[in-house]
Amino acid sequence: MEPESPAPQAPGGGPAPALELRRIDKRFGGVHANRSVSLTVARGSIHGLIGENGAGKSTLMNIVCGFHGADSGEIRVNGRAVEMGRPRDSIEAGIGMVHQHFMLVDRFTVLENVILGAEGGRRLGEGIAAARASLERMGREYGLEVPLDEETGQLPVGMQQRVEILKALHHGAEILILDEPTAVLTPAEADQLFRMLALLRDQGKTVILVTHKLREIMAVTDRVTVMRQGAVVHETATRDTSPRDLAEQMVGRAVLLRVEKRPAQPGRVLLDVKNLEVRDRLGVLRVKGATFALRAGEIVGIAGVSGNGQSELLEAVAGIRARCGGEILVEGRDIAGSDPRGMGVAHVPEDRLRMGVVAPFSAEDNEILGYHTRRPFSRNGFLNRGEVRRDCGRKMADYDIRPPTPWLRITLFSGGNQQKLVMAREIDSKPLVLVVGQPTRGVDIGAIEFIHKRIVELRDSGKAILLVSVELDEIMGLSDRILVMAGGEIVGEVPSAEATEKALGLMMAGVKGERKE
Amino acid sequence: MKAPARLPRWAEFGLLPLVNLCAALLISGAIIRLIGESPWEAFRLMVTGAFGAQDSIGYTLFYATDFVFTGLAVAVAFHAGLFNIGGEGQAYIGGLGAGLVCLAFGSWSPWIVVPLGIAAGCLFGAAWALVPAWLQARRGSHIVITTIMSNFIASALMTYLLVNVLIKPGQQSPETREFGPGAVMPAVDVVLGKFGITFAPSPFNLASLLALAACLAVWVFIWRTRWGYALRVVGQNPRAAVYAGISPERTIIVAMLISGGLAGCLGVNELMGSQHRILLDFPGGAGFVGIAVALMGRNHPLGILAAALLFGALYQGGSELSFDMPHVNRDMVVLIQGLVILFCGALENVFRAPLASLLGAARKAPLT
Numbered sequence: 102m103e104p105e106s107p108a109p110q111a112p113g114g115g116p117a118p119a120l121e122l123r124r125i126d127k128r129f130g131g132v133h134a135n136r137s138v139s140l141t142v143a144r145g146s147i148h149g150l151i152g153e154n155g156a157g158k159s160t161l162m163n164i165v166c167g168f169h170g171a172d173s174g175e176i177r178v179n180g181r182a183v184e185m186g187r188p189r190d191s192i193e194a195g196i197g198m199v200h201q202h203f204m205l206v207d208r209f210t211v212l213e214n215v216i217l218g219a220e221g222g223r224r225l226g227e228g229i230a231a232a233r234a235s236l237e238r239m240g241r242e243y244g245l246e247v248p249l250d251e252e253t254g255q256l257p258v259g260m261q262q263r264v265e266i267l268k269a270l271h272h273g274a275e276i277l278i279l280d281e282p283t284a285v286l287t288p289a290e291a292d293q294l295f296r297m298l299a300l301l302r303d304q305g306k307t308v309i310l311v312t313h314k315l316r317e318i319m320a321v322t323d324r325v326t327v328m329r330q331g332a333v334v335h336e337t338a339t340r341d342t343s344p345r346d347l348a349e350q351m352v353g354r355a356v357l358l359r360v361e362k363r364p365a366q367p368g369r370v371l372l373d374v375k376n377l378e379v380r381d382r383l384g385v386l387r388v389k390g391a392t393f394a395l396r397a398g399e400i401v402g403i404a405g406v407s408g409n410g411q412s413e414l415l416e417a418v419a420g421i422r423a424r425c426g427g428e429i430l431v432e433g434r435d436i437a438g439s440d441p442r443g444m445g446v447a448h449v450p451e452d453r454l455r456m457g458v459v460a461p462f463s464a465e466d467n468e469i470l471g472y473h474t475r476r477p478f479s480r481n482g483f484l485n486r487g488e489v490r491r492d493c494g495r496k497m498a499d500y501d502i503r504p505p506t507p508w509l510r511i512t513l514f515s516g517g518n519q520q521k522l523v524m525a526r527e528i529d530s531k532p533l534v535l536v537v538g539q540p541t542r543g544v545d546i547g548a549i550e551f552i553h554k555r556i557v558e559l560r561d562s563g564k565a566i567l568l569v570s571v572e573l574d575e576i577m578g579l580s581d582r583i584l585v586m587a588g589g590e591i592v593g594e595v596p597s598a599e600a601t602e603k604a605l606g607l608m609m610a611g612v613k614g615e616r617k618e
Numbered sequence: 619m620k621a622p623a624r625l626p627r628w629a630e631f632g633l634l635p636l637v638n639l640c641a642a643l644l645i646s647g648a649i650i651r652l653i654g655e656s657p658w659e660a661f662r663l664m665v666t667g668a669f670g671a672q673d674s675i676g677y678t679l680f681y682a683t684d685f686v687f688t689g690l691a692v693a694v695a696f697h698a699g700l701f702n703i704g705g706e707g708q709a710y711i712g713g714l715g716a717g718l719v720c721l722a723f724g725s726w727s728p729w730i731v732v733p734l735g736i737a738a739g740c741l742f743g744a745a746w747a748l749v750p751a752w753l754q755a756r757r758g759s760h761i762v763i764t765t766i767m768s769n770f771i772a773s774a775l776m777t778y779l780l781v782n783v784l785i786k787p788g789q790q791s792p793e794t795r796e797f798g799p800g801a802v803m804p805a806v807d808v809v810l811g812k813f814g815i816t817f818a819p820s821p822f823n824l825a826s827l828l829a830l831a832a833c834l835a836v837w838v839f840i841w842r843t844r845w846g847y848a849l850r851v852v853g854q855n856p857r858a859a860v861y862a863g864i865s866p867e868r869t870i871i872v873a874m875l876i877s878g879g880l881a882g883c884l885g886v887n888e889l890m891g892s893q894h895r896i897l898l899d900f901p902g903g904a905g906f907v908g909i910a911v912a913l914m915g916r917n918h919p920l921g922i923l924a925a926a927l928l929f930g931a932l933y934q935g936g937s938e939l940s941f942d943m944p945h946v947n948r949d950m951v952v953l954i955q956g957l958v959i960l961f962c963g964a965l966e967n968v969f970r971a972p973l974a975s976l977l978g979a980a981r982k983a984p985l986t
Contacts, residue, residue, distance in 0.1 A: 421860050423708065439865055448861070456861045459854045473864035479844040486842070 113363050117180030119144040119276050119307040120165070120196075125174035127160055136332040142276070142324075144179075147298055147308040149322035149339065150610040151315070153351055153545030155515040157331040158311050162278050166198045167191035178276065197274025199265040201281045207254030214253050215268045232271065239270055240487065241277070243300050259290035266297070270306075277301065283317060288573060289406070293323040293544055306562075313545060315344040316574075327351055334424045346612070352547045362557045365581035368397035371432060371565040372418070372446075372534045376428035379413045387413040389589040390427070395534060395565035400556065402568045402580030402597070410589035411569045418567060419448035419536045431534060442471055443456070447527040451569065457513050459525045465493035465507035467524050496525040501551065515568070517548030524552055525582030528559055535559060538569045554580055572603055583611055623780075625974055631921060635914050635962060636968045639928070642961040646954040660939060660946060667938025668931035674938065676806065676820025682930030683822075683887045684901075686829040688908025689926055690836050691881035693917040695761075697840055698873035699853035704765030705881040706905025707772030708743040710839060712882020713889050714776065715742025717794065717896035720889070724798020730801040736828065736886050743882020744875040746772060751874030755867035761874075769905070780898055793809060793897035805892040809854075823891035826882070831921050832880060833919035849873050910959040913966060925962075932958060 110139070121140040127135040134157045142148045152158050163169045163174060170186025177183065178194040233249060233607045240246040247263050248256070250473060256264070269277055279298075283291040298308050298321055310322060318325050318338065327335040327350040335350040361535045372395035379388040388410045397400055403411050416422035420441030429436050431444045448471075450456040451613050458467045469478045470490055476490045494506035500521045502514070511519060520540065525570055527535060540556065541549040543570040556579060560566055570576050576583060576597075583600050585593040625634060647657030668678045675707035688705040702708075716739035723731050750764035780792040803825050807817040840846040851868040852859045859866050888900045907929055914928070915921030936951035961968075 351823070372628050419861075421863075442863060450861055454856075456857045459851055459858050462850075469847070470858060473844045473847050473862070479847075482843050482845065483838075484842050484844060484847060 115368065117146065117177070118142055119146075119179060120309070121177040121180075122161070122165070123175045123177070125161060125164060125171045125176070127157075127164060127169065129160075133331050136165070136330075137174070137330070138331070138333055140326055140336075142307055142309060145302055145305050146305055147302050147310060147321055147324040149318040149325035150311045150315060150328065151318050151347060151351060151437040151517075152328035153313060153327060153517070153547065153614040155545075156328040158328055159280060160331075161311070161328070162198065162280060162311055165191065166196060167532050177507075191273055193278050195273055196278065197269025197272055197276070197450045198270060198278045199262065199280065199282060201284055203261055203265050205253050205261060205268075205553040207252070209253055210250050211247050211253055211256070211264050211267075212249040214264055215249075215271050217268070218272065222418075226595060236267060236271065236538060239267060241322070242304065243270075245270075252613060259286055259293070262286070262294065263297075274306075276307045276309065278311065280311045281313070282310070283312070283314065291317070315347055315546075318343055318347065329353055348546050351545070354547075360553045360557065360578040362579075363561070365560065366400045366565060367581070371397050372567070373430040373433070374418065374427070375430070376427040377417060377424055377429065377545065378415065379410070379417045379422060379424050382567045385413050386425075387589050388417065388424075391586075391589075392427075392593060393584055393594075395567055397533075397563045397565055398560055399581045400566040400568055400579055402576035402608060403584045403586055404415065404573060404576045404583055405586035406609050407571050409586050409609075414586070415448075415451065415536055415538050415567070415569050418534075419446060419450075421448070429565035442530065442532075445533035447530050447532035447535050449523055449527050449535070449540060450528060453516075453520060453523060453540070453542070458519060460510075460512050461471050462510050462511060463508050464497070464502075464514065464522055467491050467511045468493045468496060468507075470526065472526070472530055496522070496529060500525045500555070515545065517545045520544045520552060521548060524555060528555060533564060535564060537566060539571065540547050540568070541570075541572070541575060573605065577602070577605075624625065625813045627972060630978060631918075634966070634970060634973060635921075635925075637973065638914075638961040638966055640847035641969070642954075642957040646957050649953065650946065650950075655943055655945050657662060660943060660945065661735075663740040663888055663939045663942050664932075664935030666935075667942075668935035672818035673820045674934055677752070678817065678934040679806075679826055679931070680822040680887070680892065681904075681933040682926040683829045683891075684704065684827040684884050684904040685907055685926035686833065686912045686922060687883045687887065688905050689881055689892065689911030689922040690832055690908075690919065691877045691905075692908045692912035692960075693915070693919075693922060694836060694840070694849075695748060695877040695881065696917050697846075697853050697872055698759040698849045698869060699856070700754070700761050700870060700873060700877075701875050702747070702765055702874065702881075702903070703766045703909070704747060704761055704878075705767070705908045706901050707769035708746045708881035709744040709847035709901040709905050710769075710772045710776055710879040710899075712739040712743030712878070713885025713900055714896065715882065716778070716885040717740050717889050720801030720894075721794060721896075725787065726798075726800045728800045728802065728804075728933070731798075732803060732890065735801060735890050735962070739882040739885045739930060740879035740880070743885075747874040747878025747881070748871070749870045751878075753873075755870040773899075777898065780896065783895060791897075794895045797890070801890060802894060802973050803886060821888040821892035825886065826885035828883060828886065830923075831924055832883065836880075838917045845872065849864045855943045865907040881908070906960070907955075910963040927959075929955070 118141045119544065122138060122140040125135050125138045137552055138161055159436055160169065164171045164185060167186055167188035167190060167427050175182055176185055178196065184190045205366055209444050212233060214228060215236060236249060241603045245263050245267055245384050247260055247267065253261060253264060266277065282294060286294060304306055310317065312318065322339045325337060325339050325342065325347065326333055327347060329351060377388055377391040378386060380388050405411050414420060417424045420436050431446060434444065436446065454460060459470065463577050473479055477485055479485065497505040498505065502518050502521050514522065540552050544552065556566060568576065568580055577600055580597045581607065583595045584591050585605060587609055632654040640782045650660045651655045669675055688709060692702055711966045719738040720731065721735060746768060750761050750768055753759035753764050754761040761920045784794045785792050786795040802821045805819065805821065807819045809824065810817045825936055831980050840850065848864045849869055851862060851864055852866045856866045884901055884904055888895060893900060910924040911922055911929055915925040932955050936954060939946055940951050
């Protein structure tokens with residue numbers, strides 16, 4: 102692709118960078134989200150922006166897209182200043198954003214979604230025909246083929262993300278910003294995405310990848326900028342750095358990337374699952390006869406491409422999803438018809454914000470969720486406010502939750518601290534079995550290390566842990582034994598010492614291929 | 619969609635409602651000006667009409683009592699994520715329950731009949747709310763629709779009962795005979811009189827104490843009991859409720875029963891406290907005003923108390939106004955009340971963003 106006009110010159114000579122941010126400063130109330138951030142992104146490169154949750158990455162990118170105005174500073178695209186705080190101007194300057202949560206109309210077809218906001222003329226027909234031709238061309242050029250006439254909501258998540266990317270390109274984006282694009286993808290889909298991004302770069306587009314995952318930065322970017330507490334703390338070419346180095350820059354101290362644990366010493370069976378069958382709301386059988394046991398003092402991980410029944414299995418074991426067959430026994434007693442928490446099953450749900458916490462509630466009110474009927478939190482039906490606050494304060498100190506303010510609304514805590522609050526609540530309930538889904542989703546590195554340590558501690562105190570995660574690294578690092586799920590069945594079991602990413606991937610994928618085509 | 623801007627607590631609960639109220643009064647003033655009356659004079663008449671004399675204060679507090687009951691009813695349902703539009707019908711049927719008890723046992727001692735009447739009012743109101751609650755919990759029928767419809771059904775049912783069944787024989791207007799002497803909620807002036815304090819007579823009666831007790835009880839229930847906690851979890855995040863082992867279905871039903879029971883207490887104030895018989899349309903729209911009261915009061919009992927007082931004053935002051943100003947008729951007063959409801963209820967977010975940025979700027983100013 103040829104640029105239509107010669108590249109504009111920067112004042113100092115040489116081609117102007119695709120995007121230049123100068124001393125961007127932004128406060129939200131008392132929070133200084135961006136502190137005089139300057140950033141230069143070269144045309145035709147993939148630039149990584151990495152930092153912990155709350156480091157100010159998303160704020161910065163939202164300023165670039167015009168969703169927020171900055172308090173001071175300026176944005177230049179190809180050397181020209183762009184008016185800030187006006188999404189229209191940003192789009193016209195060629196900036197396109199793919200959000201973590203897609204901005205698509207589920208009931209529209211792919212084509213209708215893509216032309217949304219760029220309908221081209223009063224009559225839809227012409228715009229659609231033109232769009233179809235250009236999308237087919239882009240699909241071929243960038244390896245972004247999507248079925249244009251399918252209803253968008255019916256497509257797999259990875260496909261929907263392609264639609265978002267196509268939409269941005271169709272609106273004329275030369276600079277593509279992706280915010281945590283792999284949060285919803287399987288490892289294979291993520292790799293596919295990275296190949297597409299590389300292709301886009303080779304065609305002259307500029308890509309900014311916002312993430313907190315080191316692996317992605319190392320795999321795909323040309324340069325990387327590290328943000329911490331609203332400021333840029335480090336910038337380098339990706340080939341001159343290492344994951345360890347970047348992690349230290351992000352957190353501001355040395356961190357442990359591997360989980361440290363002694364070999365497991367499994368004891369008696371605490372959880373026994375036999376021939377478990379679970380249907381989803383539509384009546385589709387999602388777990389097909391799963392049988393496994395969990396012993397005291399071991400962590401069992403369930404690996405699998407998401408959507409292969411792990412979530413349903415997890416929720417059934419936690420007692421919040423009805424099963425249609427089989428047994429779930431805790432110390433020999435079936436949990437059916439009783440309160441699983443009362444029987445010693447604690448549950449850290451996969452989707453923290455949708456299920457694990459009540460967003461408008463304070464931290465302390467969230468700390469009793471599920472345990473609000475227990476002493477000492479409630480007595481004769483009345484909540485013991487003083488005790489609830491004292492208990493929350495104690496957990497906050499114990500789990501290093503910041504800020505240690507029990508009455509603060511939970512959403513004002515970072516993702517990592519929210520997750521620590523959920524972990525604290527569930528682990529402190531003294532469970533026999535802890536069922537954990539995505540323990541470190543949307544959690545910063547420092548907190549990941551901490552959460553992993555706590556899970557291992559719980560194991561070492563003789564409890565059983567069932568772990569579901571989309572991060573294969575996490576499954577392999579944390580589990581003592583790995584079950585692989587595909588198509589709703591447990592297709593394999595490996596001691597984690599013998600597990601390799603490749604072997605697990607094959608087990609995960611073999612059945613997947615069969616299911617798809 | 620933009621999330622509503624956040625305000626500090628004092629602005630959220632004090633300044634914003636005040637600004638909304640002022641906006642409503644400003645437009646009302648402009649309209650009064652247009653029809654050729656003086657807005658200042660009208661405003662003065664309304665204030666003195668509501669608070670100028672003992673009996674007008676009594677009327678204001680009497681109306682406010684109605685609004686406390688219906689406002690609390692809306693608020694309790696709201697905390698469970700339910701928009702109960704059916705306060706009017708629940709109050710109507712609640713009044714039927716209270717009235718039937720009073721008709722049947724009116725000759726007994728008030729120490730028995732009054733508590734019995736209150737209980738029957740709550741019970742009938744709750745029962746009327748149970749139908750939409752059950753439909754919502756078990757069948758997913760939207761509570762807004764079903765409660766609206768139950769208002770119409772309540773109205774039709776009451777008309778039928780009063781015209782055909784309960785009507786006092788040998789009389790034209792569809793109302794029952796008067797309750798017996800035991801079925802009277804004592805008026806405040808009468809009670810004060812016993813202590814030697816003279817207070818001008820008005821319908822203001824001891825049901826207002828019940829309303830205050832209900833405020834306290836609702837506060838304790840919502841924020842200090844595990845059931846109130848469960849109710850708020852269901853209202854804010856039903857999936858988290860399931861996760862926490864709370865049954866949303868059961869919670870919805872409990873919330874609506876309480877809501878209906880509170881609305882039913884309006885019958886105690888209106889019938890046992892003032893009318894002493896069952897008559898057509900005695901709730902008079904108070905069930906709907908309760909929605910505005912709850913919204914303006916931020917679903918908090920203290921806020922509801924304040925908002926109910928305001929609306930009580932608007933009602934009482936408004937009717938005085940229509941007596942004293944030839945061009946301001948009854949409809950005009952309804953218009954003013956409607957504007958207040960509009961600005962404090964439906965449009966309550968209009969001034970939020972400007973206020974937030976104004977306050978934000980004010981807070982930042984000393985820094986720069």
